Amino acid sequence: MFTGIVEEVGEVVAVEDLGTDSRLVLRGPVVVPGTVHGASIAVDGVCLTVTTTDEPAGTFAADVMPETLRLTTLGDLRPGSRVNLERAARAGGRLDGHIVQGHVDGVGHLVSRTPGPRWDDLVLAAPADLLRYVATKGSVAVNGTSLTVTHVSDESFGVSLIPTTLEATNLGALEPGDRVNLEVDVIAKYVERLLEARS
Structure with a gap:
Protein backbone atom coordinates (compact mmCIF):
# COMPACT_ATOMS: atom_id res chain seq x y z
CA MET A 1 0.00 0.00 0.00
CA ALA A 88 5.48 1.23 0.25
CA ALA A 89 3.93 2.73 3.38
CA ARG A 90 5.14 1.45 6.71
CA ALA A 91 2.59 -0.01 9.12
CA GLY A 92 2.08 2.48 11.91
CA GLY A 93 3.22 5.40 9.74
CA ARG A 94 1.22 8.45 8.81
CA LEU A 95 -1.22 8.28 5.90
CA ASP A 96 -0.68 11.79 4.57
CA GLY A 97 -2.34 11.25 1.18
CA HIS A 98 -4.97 8.55 0.74
CA ILE A 99 -5.00 4.77 0.35
CA VAL A 100 -3.23 4.03 -2.94
CA GLN A 101 -2.72 0.41 -3.96
CA GLY A 102 -0.44 0.93 -6.92
CA HIS A 103 -2.96 -0.96 -9.05
CA VAL A 104 -3.59 1.45 -11.92
CA ASP A 105 -7.21 1.46 -13.08
CA GLY A 106 -6.61 3.08 -16.44
CA VAL A 107 -4.85 5.73 -18.47
CA GLY A 108 -6.05 9.28 -19.01
CA HIS A 109 -4.47 12.33 -20.55
CA LEU A 110 -3.99 16.00 -19.80
CA VAL A 111 -6.54 18.15 -21.60
CA SER A 112 -5.43 21.55 -20.35
CA ARG A 113 -3.48 23.35 -17.66
CA THR A 114 -4.16 26.88 -16.45
CA PRO A 115 -1.42 28.57 -14.44
CA GLY A 116 -2.46 30.39 -11.28
CA PRO A 117 -0.43 32.80 -9.15
CA ARG A 118 1.32 29.91 -7.35
CA TRP A 119 -0.51 26.82 -8.58
CA ASP A 120 -1.75 25.19 -11.77
CA ASP A 121 -5.27 23.96 -12.49
CA LEU A 122 -5.32 20.80 -14.61
CA VAL A 123 -8.15 19.14 -16.51
CA LEU A 124 -7.63 15.44 -17.20
CA ALA A 125 -9.66 13.23 -19.50
CA ALA A 126 -10.48 9.78 -18.13
CA PRO A 127 -12.38 6.72 -19.35
CA ALA A 128 -16.10 6.84 -18.51
CA ASP A 129 -15.89 3.59 -16.53
CA LEU A 130 -13.43 5.31 -14.15
CA LEU A 131 -15.13 8.69 -13.91
CA ARG A 132 -18.06 7.13 -12.06
CA TYR A 133 -15.68 6.65 -9.10
CA VAL A 134 -14.38 10.23 -9.17
CA ALA A 135 -16.13 12.75 -6.92
CA THR A 136 -15.61 16.43 -6.28
CA LYS A 137 -13.47 16.84 -3.13
CA GLY A 138 -12.63 13.13 -3.34
CA SER A 139 -9.19 11.63 -3.90
CA VAL A 140 -7.55 10.33 -7.07
CA ALA A 141 -3.98 9.22 -7.81
CA VAL A 142 -2.42 10.67 -10.97
CA ASN A 143 0.96 9.08 -11.77
CA GLY A 144 0.90 7.90 -8.17
CA THR A 145 0.34 11.38 -6.73
CA SER A 146 -2.53 11.77 -4.28
CA LEU A 147 -4.69 14.70 -5.41
CA THR A 148 -8.02 16.26 -4.45
CA VAL A 149 -10.60 16.48 -7.22
CA THR A 150 -11.85 20.03 -7.85
CA HIS A 151 -14.64 19.22 -10.33
CA VAL A 152 -15.98 16.36 -12.47
CA SER A 153 -17.73 16.34 -15.85
CA ASP A 154 -18.93 13.53 -18.12
CA GLU A 155 -15.50 13.24 -19.76
CA SER A 156 -12.95 14.75 -17.40
CA PHE A 157 -12.04 15.91 -13.93
CA GLY A 158 -9.98 18.73 -12.49
CA VAL A 159 -7.20 18.98 -9.92
CA SER A 160 -5.09 21.84 -8.62
CA LEU A 161 -1.35 21.43 -8.12
CA ILE A 162 0.18 23.34 -5.22
CA PRO A 163 3.79 24.58 -5.50
CA THR A 164 5.14 21.51 -3.65
CA THR A 165 3.43 19.13 -6.08
CA LEU A 166 4.64 21.14 -9.07
CA GLU A 167 8.23 20.91 -7.81
CA ALA A 168 8.32 17.44 -6.23
CA THR A 169 6.54 15.34 -8.89
CA ASN A 170 6.61 14.91 -12.66
CA LEU A 171 3.14 16.47 -12.91
CA GLY A 172 4.69 19.93 -13.11
CA ALA A 173 6.11 19.07 -16.54
CA LEU A 174 2.92 17.58 -18.04
CA GLU A 175 1.78 19.07 -21.32
CA PRO A 176 -1.64 18.73 -23.00
CA GLY A 177 -1.91 15.30 -24.60
CA ASP A 178 0.51 13.63 -22.18
CA ARG A 179 -0.77 10.28 -20.88
CA VAL A 180 -1.04 9.60 -17.14
CA ASN A 181 -1.75 6.61 -14.93
CA LEU A 182 -4.99 6.88 -12.95
CA GLU A 183 -6.02 5.04 -9.81
CA VAL A 184 -9.43 5.85 -8.39
CA ASP A 185 -10.32 5.62 -4.73
CA VAL A 186 -10.51 1.94 -3.77
CA ILE A 187 -13.22 2.70 -1.19
CA ALA A 188 -15.57 3.82 -3.98
CA LYS A 189 -15.01 0.53 -5.80
CA TYR A 190 -15.77 -1.49 -2.66
CA VAL A 191 -18.94 0.51 -1.99
CA GLU A 192 -20.14 -0.18 -5.53
CA ARG A 193 -19.36 -3.88 -5.15
CA LEU A 194 -21.24 -4.12 -1.86
CA LEU A 195 -24.27 -2.36 -3.32
CA GLU A 196 -24.24 -4.72 -6.32
CA ALA A 197 -24.13 -7.73 -3.97
CA ARG A 198 -27.15 -6.41 -2.03
CA SER A 199 -29.30 -5.99 -5.14
Whole structure:
Protein backbone atom coordinates (compact mmCIF):
# COMPACT_ATOMS: atom_id res chain seq x y z
CA MET A 1 0.00 0.00 0.00
CA PHE A 2 1.09 3.55 -0.73
CA THR A 3 -0.08 7.00 0.28
CA GLY A 4 0.33 8.94 -2.95
CA ILE A 5 2.98 11.19 -1.40
CA VAL A 6 5.78 11.04 -3.97
CA GLU A 7 9.23 10.75 -2.39
CA GLU A 8 11.26 11.77 -5.42
CA VAL A 9 11.24 12.12 -9.17
CA GLY A 10 13.51 9.39 -10.46
CA GLU A 11 14.89 8.65 -13.90
CA VAL A 12 14.69 5.65 -16.20
CA VAL A 13 18.25 4.42 -16.81
CA ALA A 14 17.47 1.47 -19.09
CA VAL A 15 14.54 -0.38 -20.62
CA GLU A 16 15.17 -4.01 -21.57
CA ASP A 17 12.62 -5.41 -24.01
CA LEU A 18 12.11 -9.08 -23.18
CA GLY A 19 9.56 -9.78 -25.88
CA THR A 20 6.21 -9.79 -24.12
CA ASP A 21 7.47 -8.18 -20.91
CA SER A 22 10.25 -5.78 -20.00
CA ARG A 23 12.75 -4.91 -17.29
CA LEU A 24 13.24 -1.35 -16.08
CA VAL A 25 16.33 0.03 -14.39
CA LEU A 26 15.57 3.25 -12.53
CA ARG A 27 17.65 5.77 -10.62
CA GLY A 28 16.19 6.85 -7.30
CA PRO A 29 18.83 7.85 -4.74
CA VAL A 30 16.18 8.61 -2.10
CA VAL A 31 14.21 5.35 -2.38
CA VAL A 32 17.07 2.91 -3.01
CA PRO A 33 18.98 2.99 0.32
CA GLY A 34 17.69 0.14 2.49
CA THR A 35 15.48 -1.23 -0.29
CA VAL A 36 15.78 -5.00 -0.61
CA HIS A 37 14.90 -7.64 -3.20
CA GLY A 38 11.11 -8.14 -3.15
CA ALA A 39 10.29 -4.67 -1.84
CA SER A 40 7.55 -2.64 -3.50
CA ILE A 41 8.11 0.75 -5.13
CA ALA A 42 5.42 2.68 -6.97
CA VAL A 43 6.71 3.94 -10.33
CA ASP A 44 4.33 6.61 -11.68
CA GLY A 45 1.71 4.99 -9.47
CA VAL A 46 2.36 1.40 -10.59
CA CYS A 47 3.39 -1.01 -7.83
CA LEU A 48 6.53 -2.83 -8.99
CA THR A 49 8.59 -5.47 -7.20
CA VAL A 50 12.29 -4.71 -6.83
CA THR A 51 14.44 -7.47 -8.33
CA THR A 52 17.91 -5.96 -7.78
CA THR A 53 19.44 -2.83 -6.31
CA ASP A 54 22.76 -1.05 -6.74
CA GLU A 55 23.03 1.26 -3.74
CA PRO A 56 26.26 3.03 -4.81
CA ALA A 57 24.65 3.88 -8.16
CA GLY A 58 21.28 4.64 -6.54
CA THR A 59 19.48 2.33 -8.96
CA PHE A 60 17.01 -0.54 -8.80
CA ALA A 61 15.52 -2.92 -11.36
CA ALA A 62 11.97 -4.23 -11.69
CA ASP A 63 10.20 -6.55 -14.13
CA VAL A 64 7.06 -5.30 -15.86
CA MET A 65 4.52 -7.91 -16.95
CA PRO A 66 2.50 -7.77 -20.21
CA GLU A 67 -0.73 -6.80 -18.39
CA THR A 68 1.00 -3.86 -16.74
CA LEU A 69 2.48 -2.72 -20.05
CA ARG A 70 -0.98 -2.93 -21.62
CA LEU A 71 -2.90 -1.07 -18.90
CA THR A 72 -0.44 1.66 -17.86
CA THR A 73 1.97 4.19 -19.32
CA LEU A 74 5.05 2.18 -18.33
CA GLY A 75 5.37 0.85 -21.87
CA ASP A 76 5.96 4.45 -23.02
CA LEU A 77 9.05 4.89 -20.81
CA ARG A 78 12.46 5.42 -22.38
CA PRO A 79 15.90 6.10 -20.90
CA GLY A 80 15.80 9.60 -19.47
CA SER A 81 12.05 9.52 -18.69
CA ARG A 82 11.23 11.11 -15.35
CA VAL A 83 9.00 9.06 -13.04
CA ASN A 84 7.39 9.57 -9.64
CA LEU A 85 8.76 7.15 -7.01
CA GLU A 86 7.30 6.12 -3.66
CA ARG A 87 8.25 3.26 -1.36
CA ALA A 88 5.48 1.23 0.25
CA ALA A 89 3.93 2.73 3.38
CA ARG A 90 5.14 1.45 6.71
CA ALA A 91 2.59 -0.01 9.12
CA GLY A 92 2.08 2.48 11.91
CA GLY A 93 3.22 5.40 9.74
CA ARG A 94 1.22 8.45 8.81
CA LEU A 95 -1.22 8.28 5.90
CA ASP A 96 -0.68 11.79 4.57
CA GLY A 97 -2.34 11.25 1.18
CA HIS A 98 -4.97 8.55 0.74
CA ILE A 99 -5.00 4.77 0.35
CA VAL A 100 -3.23 4.03 -2.94
CA GLN A 101 -2.72 0.41 -3.96
CA GLY A 102 -0.44 0.93 -6.92
CA HIS A 103 -2.96 -0.96 -9.05
CA VAL A 104 -3.59 1.45 -11.92
CA ASP A 105 -7.21 1.46 -13.08
CA GLY A 106 -6.61 3.08 -16.44
CA VAL A 107 -4.85 5.73 -18.47
CA GLY A 108 -6.05 9.28 -19.01
CA HIS A 109 -4.47 12.33 -20.55
CA LEU A 110 -3.99 16.00 -19.80
CA VAL A 111 -6.54 18.15 -21.60
CA SER A 112 -5.43 21.55 -20.35
CA ARG A 113 -3.48 23.35 -17.66
CA THR A 114 -4.16 26.88 -16.45
CA PRO A 115 -1.42 28.57 -14.44
CA GLY A 116 -2.46 30.39 -11.28
CA PRO A 117 -0.43 32.80 -9.15
CA ARG A 118 1.32 29.91 -7.35
CA TRP A 119 -0.51 26.82 -8.58
CA ASP A 120 -1.75 25.19 -11.77
CA ASP A 121 -5.27 23.96 -12.49
CA LEU A 122 -5.32 20.80 -14.61
CA VAL A 123 -8.15 19.14 -16.51
CA LEU A 124 -7.63 15.44 -17.20
CA ALA A 125 -9.66 13.23 -19.50
CA ALA A 126 -10.48 9.78 -18.13
CA PRO A 127 -12.38 6.72 -19.35
CA ALA A 128 -16.10 6.84 -18.51
CA ASP A 129 -15.89 3.59 -16.53
CA LEU A 130 -13.43 5.31 -14.15
CA LEU A 131 -15.13 8.69 -13.91
CA ARG A 132 -18.06 7.13 -12.06
CA TYR A 133 -15.68 6.65 -9.10
CA VAL A 134 -14.38 10.23 -9.17
CA ALA A 135 -16.13 12.75 -6.92
CA THR A 136 -15.61 16.43 -6.28
CA LYS A 137 -13.47 16.84 -3.13
CA GLY A 138 -12.63 13.13 -3.34
CA SER A 139 -9.19 11.63 -3.90
CA VAL A 140 -7.55 10.33 -7.07
CA ALA A 141 -3.98 9.22 -7.81
CA VAL A 142 -2.42 10.67 -10.97
CA ASN A 143 0.96 9.08 -11.77
CA GLY A 144 0.90 7.90 -8.17
CA THR A 145 0.34 11.38 -6.73
CA SER A 146 -2.53 11.77 -4.28
CA LEU A 147 -4.69 14.70 -5.41
CA THR A 148 -8.02 16.26 -4.45
CA VAL A 149 -10.60 16.48 -7.22
CA THR A 150 -11.85 20.03 -7.85
CA HIS A 151 -14.64 19.22 -10.33
CA VAL A 152 -15.98 16.36 -12.47
CA SER A 153 -17.73 16.34 -15.85
CA ASP A 154 -18.93 13.53 -18.12
CA GLU A 155 -15.50 13.24 -19.76
CA SER A 156 -12.95 14.75 -17.40
CA PHE A 157 -12.04 15.91 -13.93
CA GLY A 158 -9.98 18.73 -12.49
CA VAL A 159 -7.20 18.98 -9.92
CA SER A 160 -5.09 21.84 -8.62
CA LEU A 161 -1.35 21.43 -8.12
CA ILE A 162 0.18 23.34 -5.22
CA PRO A 163 3.79 24.58 -5.50
CA THR A 164 5.14 21.51 -3.65
CA THR A 165 3.43 19.13 -6.08
CA LEU A 166 4.64 21.14 -9.07
CA GLU A 167 8.23 20.91 -7.81
CA ALA A 168 8.32 17.44 -6.23
CA THR A 169 6.54 15.34 -8.89
CA ASN A 170 6.61 14.91 -12.66
CA LEU A 171 3.14 16.47 -12.91
CA GLY A 172 4.69 19.93 -13.11
CA ALA A 173 6.11 19.07 -16.54
CA LEU A 174 2.92 17.58 -18.04
CA GLU A 175 1.78 19.07 -21.32
CA PRO A 176 -1.64 18.73 -23.00
CA GLY A 177 -1.91 15.30 -24.60
CA ASP A 178 0.51 13.63 -22.18
CA ARG A 179 -0.77 10.28 -20.88
CA VAL A 180 -1.04 9.60 -17.14
CA ASN A 181 -1.75 6.61 -14.93
CA LEU A 182 -4.99 6.88 -12.95
CA GLU A 183 -6.02 5.04 -9.81
CA VAL A 184 -9.43 5.85 -8.39
CA ASP A 185 -10.32 5.62 -4.73
CA VAL A 186 -10.51 1.94 -3.77
CA ILE A 187 -13.22 2.70 -1.19
CA ALA A 188 -15.57 3.82 -3.98
CA LYS A 189 -15.01 0.53 -5.80
CA TYR A 190 -15.77 -1.49 -2.66
CA VAL A 191 -18.94 0.51 -1.99
CA GLU A 192 -20.14 -0.18 -5.53
CA ARG A 193 -19.36 -3.88 -5.15
CA LEU A 194 -21.24 -4.12 -1.86
CA LEU A 195 -24.27 -2.36 -3.32
CA GLU A 196 -24.24 -4.72 -6.32
CA ALA A 197 -24.13 -7.73 -3.97
CA ARG A 198 -27.15 -6.41 -2.03
CA SER A 199 -29.30 -5.99 -5.14
